[in-house]
Amino acid sequence: MALLEIHDLHASVDGTEILRGVSLAVNQGEIHAVMGPNGSGKSTLAQVLAGHPAYDVTEGTVQYDGEDLLAMDPEERAQKGLFLAFQYPVEIPGVTNAYFLRAAYNEIRKARGLDEIDPMEFHDLMERRLALVDMEPAMLSRSVNAGFSGGEKKRNEILQMAVLEPRLAILDETDSGLDIDALRVVAHGVNSLKRPDNATIVVTHYQRLLNYIIPDAVHVLVQGRIARSGGKDLALELEARGYDWLTADASAYSAP
Amino acid sequence: MSASIETLVNREYPYGFVTDIESDTIPRGLDEDVVRLISAKKGEPDFLLDWRLKAYRRWLTMTEPHWANVKYPPIDYQNVIYYSAPKSVNSLGSLAEVDPELLRTYERLGISLNEQKRISGVAVDAIFDSVSVGTTMKAELGKLGIIFCSFGEAVREHPELVEKYLGTVVPHSDNFFAALNAAVFSDGSFCYVPKGVTCPMELSTYFRINSESTGQFERTLIIADEGAYVSYLEGCTAPRRDTNQLHAAVVELVALDNATVKYSTVQNWYAGDSEGKGGIFNFVTKRGKAAGVNSKISWTQVETGSAITWKYPSVILQGDNSTGEFYSVAVVNNHQQADTGTKMIHIGKNTKSTIISKGISAGQGNNSYRGRVKVLPKAEHARNYTQCDSMLIGNRCGAHTFPYIEVQNDTATLEHEASTSKIGEDQIFYCKQRGLNAEHAISLIVSGFCKEVFQNLPMEFALEAQQLLGITLEGSVG
Numbered sequence: 001m002a003l004l005e006i007h008d009l010h011a012s013v014d015g016t017e018i019l020r021g022v023s024l025a026v027n028q029g030e031i032h033a034v035m036g037p038n039g040s041g042k043s044t045l046a047q048v049l050a051g052h053p054a055y056d057v058t059e060g061t062v063q064y065d066g067e068d069l070l071a072m073d074p075e076e077r078a079q080k081g082l083f084l085a086f087q088y089p090v091e092i093p094g095v096t097n098a099y100f101l102r103a104a105y106n107e108i109r110k111a112r113g114l115d116e117i118d119p120m121e122f123h124d125l126m127e128r129r130l131a132l133v134d135m136e137p138a139m140l141s142r143s144v145n146a147g148f149s150g151g152e153k154k155r156n157e158i159l160q161m162a163v164l165e166p167r168l169a170i171l172d173e174t175d176s177g178l179d180i181d182a183l184r185v186v187a188h189g190v191n192s193l194k195r196p197d198n199a200t201i202v203v204t205h206y207q208r209l210l211n212y213i214i215p216d217a218v219h220v221l222v223q224g225r226i227a228r229s230g231g232k233d234l235a236l237e238l239e240a241r242g243y244d245w246l247t248a249d250a251s252a253y254s255a256p
Numbered sequence: 257m258s259a260s261i262e263t264l265v266n267r268e269y270p271y272g273f274v275t276d277i278e279s280d281t282i283p284r285g286l287d288e289d290v291v292r293l294i295s296a297k298k299g300e301p302d303f304l305l306d307w308r309l310k311a312y313r314r315w316l317t318m319t320e321p322h323w324a325n326v327k328y329p330p331i332d333y334q335n336v337i338y339y340s341a342p343k344s345v346n347s348l349g350s351l352a353e354v355d356p357e358l359l360r361t362y363e364r365l366g367i368s369l370n371e372q373k374r375i376s377g378v379a380v381d382a383i384f385d386s387v388s389v390g391t392t393m394k395a396e397l398g399k400l401g402i403i404f405c406s407f408g409e410a411v412r413e414h415p416e417l418v419e420k421y422l423g424t425v426v427p428h429s430d431n432f433f434a435a436l437n438a439a440v441f442s443d444g445s446f447c448y449v450p451k452g453v454t455c456p457m458e459l460s461t462y463f464r465i466n467s468e469s470t471g472q473f474e475r476t477l478i479i480a481d482e483g484a485y486v487s488y489l490e491g492c493t494a495p496r497r498d499t500n501q502l503h504a505a506v507v508e509l510v511a512l513d514n515a516t517v518k519y520s521t522v523q524n525w526y527a528g529d530s531e532g533k534g535g536i537f538n539f540v541t542k543r544g545k546a547a548g549v550n551s552k553i554s555w556t557q558v559e560t561g562s563a564i565t566w567k568y569p570s571v572i573l574q575g576d577n578s579t580g581e582f583y584s585v586a587v588v589n590n591h592q593q594a595d596t597g598t599k600m601i602h603i604g605k606n607t608k609s610t611i612i613s614k615g616i617s618a619g620q621g622n623n624s625y626r627g628r629v630k631v632l633p634k635a636e637h638a639r640n641y642t643q644c645d646s647m648l649i650g651n652r653c654g655a656h657t658f659p660y661i662e663v664q665n666d667t668a669t670l671e672h673e674a675s676t677s678k679i680g681e682d683q684i685f686y687c688k689q690r691g692l693n694a695e696h697a698i699s700l701i702v703s704g705f706c707k708e709v710f711q712n713l714p715m716e717f718a719l720e721a722q723q724l725l726g727i728t729l730e731g732s733v734g
Contacts, residue, residue: 050689053681074688083689090686094704103700104690111691143704160690 001066003028003199004049004168009060011048018044020224021060026168029196033210033235034203036221037243042203043087045221046172050084051077064168078104079111081198083166085157087173091145097156098126098140101163108164129162133189151182158189165193170201175209187212207239222246281340281470286333288312291439294339298408298442303419311428311438318432324595325624325656326564328500328537336502338440340470381406381445381461393457402486403448404459407475410446417448421479425508425545425572433504433539433566437473441506444474449484449515458714460489463505471502478508480515482548487518487714500528500563504539513548513575518556520713522721525561530619532591535563542569546578549604554581556712558721559596568626570599573607573635580609583709585721588621588653597627597658602638602668611642614706617653624656631668638665644674647705649698677705 002025011019018041026032036042048055049062051074062069069077092100098119106116117125130137133155145153154174161169174186190200190213202213210218210232218234219226220243227246228234238246282293291312295305320331381404397404403414411418428438445461463474480486490507503525509517519542528535538561544553555569571580582598600609615623623646631638646655657674679701687697703710710718 050685052685073693074685075691075693078689078691086686086689090680090683092683092686092701092704094707095700100690100700103692103696104687107691107693107696164690 002026002063003065004069004201005061005063006049007061007063009045009048009062010058011044011055012058013044013055017058018055018224019048022221022224022226024219024226026199026201028199029194030216031190031194031200031202031213033213033215033218033232034201034221035205035207035218035235035238036227037247038205040221040243041224042205042221043172044224046084046087046170046201046203049077049170050074050082075107076111079108081108081167083161083164083169085154085161085169085171085174087176089145089148089153089157091143091148093143093146095144096141097144098123100144101126101140101160104160105163126163129159132162132192133159134185135159150177151179154178155182155185155189158186162189162193165198167198168201169193169198170203172203173205174202175204175206183209184212207235210235220246279340281337284335284337286312286336286338286440290338294440294442297339297341298411300411301415303415304411304422307423307428308439311435312440314429315432315435315439318435320432324566324626325622325658326566326593326595328564328593331500331502331537333436337470338473339442341442381459397455397457397459400453400456401450402453402455403446405446407441407444407446407477410477414446414448417479418446418477421477421508421510423508425510425543426506426541431541434506434541437475437504437506437541440471441473441475444476444505445478446476447478447486447488449480449486451481452483453481454484455486458487458489460491462491471504473503474505476505476507477510478517478519479510480512480517480551482513482515484512484515486516488520489714490519490521491524500535500537501526502537502539503562505542506540507542507569509542509544509553511544511546511548511551511553511575511578514550515548516552516554517544518554519544519569520556521558522713523557523559523561523565527561527590527592528563530590532563532620535592536561537564538562538567539564540567542567543572543599544570544580545572546575546580546604546607547572548575548578550577551575552579552581554579554583554712555598556581556583556709557585557596558709558713559584559586559594562594563592565592565594565596567596568598570601571609572601572603573609573638574603575607576604577606577608578604579607581712582609582611582613582627583712584612585614585616585706585709586623586625587616587618588623589618591620593622595624595626597625599628599630600640602629602631602635602640605634605636605638607635607638609638609640611640611644612708613642613644614709615644615646615655616649616702616705617646617655618649620652622654622656624658626658626660628660628662629670630661631663631665631670633664635665636667638668640668640670642670642672643708644672645705646674646676647702648676648678 004026006022006024009019009022022045034042057070102122109116126140135155145156175183215232218230218232220228291308295308426434429435447459449455478488509519511517525536525538546553553571559565569582573580580600586594586596588594598611611627613625615625617623625644629640644657648655655676659672661670683701684694684697710721713721
């Protein structure tokens with residue numbers, strides 16, 4: 001059974017339909033890339049899966065690990081191992097990174113019936129994870145994302161992912177605005193966290209991240225639908241040909 | 257708004273219960289006879305009665321101030337009960353003689369007056385309506401020469417100290433509410449820390465209004481003699497009632513040469529219901545005089561309760577090199593209104609003041625910061641740093657800032673920073689996506705916002721304040 005099974009998903013924001021029938025299945029142990037031009041609905045898909053309240057799901061189903069994902073509150077989804085690396089990570093002034101992460105870590109443990117871990121234990125865990133994303137321990141005592149550079153914010157998302165060890169991670173344009181070194185760090189983090197029982201969806205506009213994270217499948221989202229799915233070569237084809245040929249297809253397809 | 261949040265909004269104020277106890281209550285209304293009656297009930301010396309009468313006569317000539325950014329129906333001062341005391345307190349003996357019903361009331365409020373069960377390191381004076389029901393740890397403090405007792409007891413046992421300092425910081429004629437307080441105040445806490453003594457524990461007063469229609473007019477006087485140090489905490493609650501109740505207190509702090517007074521408040525008076533009905537009208541005058549060289553007065557307040565808050569804990573920086581601090585978190589939810597801030601009056605040379613104000617508005621609450629920094633001609637090299645941040649939750653609340661600056665000396669350095677932010681759906685969603693529920697998310701975001709203030713609260717209080725803030729704001733984001 002697939003870890004994530006999206007069937008005919010429709011979603012809109014302020015009455016405008018953005019997702020217009022997305023179907024997609026992701027198995028454990030797989031990395032999927034969702035690509036597409038600007039405005040195709042890539043980020044919407046990521047946000048809808050995470051449960052952002054601004055989006056209304058109007059049709060379709062999403063099964064996550066055999067459960068109805070859409071019936072869950074966002075925090076419940078997170079507690080069950082769904083993680084979204086935000087395209088625009090949010091700043092929380094005055095709350096240290098370490099405190100925030102421990103709060104999140106403990107909520108997830110509590111939801112799974114495990115004991116909370118104390119600050120010392122947590123500190124050791126963090127030290128190991130920091131190395132993975134090449135971050136200085138000083139980052140932990142800074143406020144969550146406040147005053148972080150764009151690259152630091154993205155790396156911080158990967159650090160959180162490394163600490164929370166999700167079953168399904170969704171990376172929403174984590175590569176945008178990153179220089180090549182930061183891109184490598186992010187990719188290294190994602191690759192090191194890959195396990196047979198988890199899965200990753202990489203949402204991206206560009207092919208370049210996929211030079212470092214090798215996807216098992218690539219899906220192209222155009223005008224709120226998956227216009228084409230394929231292997232990693234599809235990404236290279238998009239790099240060479242752009243999105244126009246698929247956009248034209250999709251318009252033709254959606255015409256009455 | 258999800259169902260769980262809805263429940264939390266409607267959660268009751270946990271301290272809203274009423275203690276059923278027989279009280280000695282005087283009839284409603286105020287005239288000179290009432291002032292004399294209160295003074296007589298307390299067996300006061302002439303100087304105090306004279307002072308009260310002077311204040312009362314002055315009060316008659318004054319009008320209620322309306323410059324604050326708050327709206328409330330007219331207060332009928334003749335419809336207020338100015339004195340109410342539990343009958344069983346009259347003996348004023350040791351805590352062993354306190355009515356068990358009163359002890360239970362304080363237990364329910366989380367304040368143990370039982371010497372065996374008290375929180376270690378904190379001495380408590382418990383004020384119930386108009387009188388002090390007991391003070392803990394007096395013996396231990398007495399060994400160091402520290403006087404910590406109810407105001408009434410101080411008047412009886414240490415009249416010379418009361419006469420020397422009463423009204424030296426907040427005169428009887430200071431303002432409408434302070435004059436009213438001076439005329440009718442019934443009790444409060446008194447503290448004197450002698451020369452060179454560092455008070456080894458937190459001193460605290462817990463105020464409780466119980467009787468209906470009763471105003472609480474307590475007066476607190478704290479004196480730190482040369483080189484002394486004292487940290488003082490104040491907590492307050494009241495039953496939930498449909499009518500508004502008046503609270504007009506005065507706090508005076510005096511710090512002599514090289515002395516420090518740190519005063520922290522967690523104010524949790526009943527705020528009224530979600531429709532804005534009931535709640536305490538809190539009109540309070542708090543002021544400290546950093547009278548001596550190198551003296552320091554530090555105010556920290558967390559204001560979460562009351563229907564109306566009108567309060568400006570201030571510092572007169574009289575001694576050279578003296579320091580004044582004001583750290584404040586004021587939260588309004590539902591229909592609460594707060595107009596709060598501080599005054600820093602720089603008189604001495606090299607005086608330094610810091611103002612950190614955090615205003616949080618939710619529901620239809622209205623929060624105003626009002627602050628005055630005044631540098632007088634002789635205050636060479638005075639410095640002030642003011643930081644004033646507002647946070648809005650939802651789109652029906654308001655935040656306002658009214659800073660006043662008057663500088664009469666060219667060598668002064670003043671800085672003012674202000675910001676306004678909004679807890680957004682995105683911030684909450686980010687936290688939720690990491691597994692925190694909405695309640696936890698808000699409390700996290702808000703405590704981050706208030707961090708600089710909470711850092712200045714004593715440990716036990718900081719935790720309580722953080723939780724209280726969480727409760728006050730629960731459900732404010734849908």
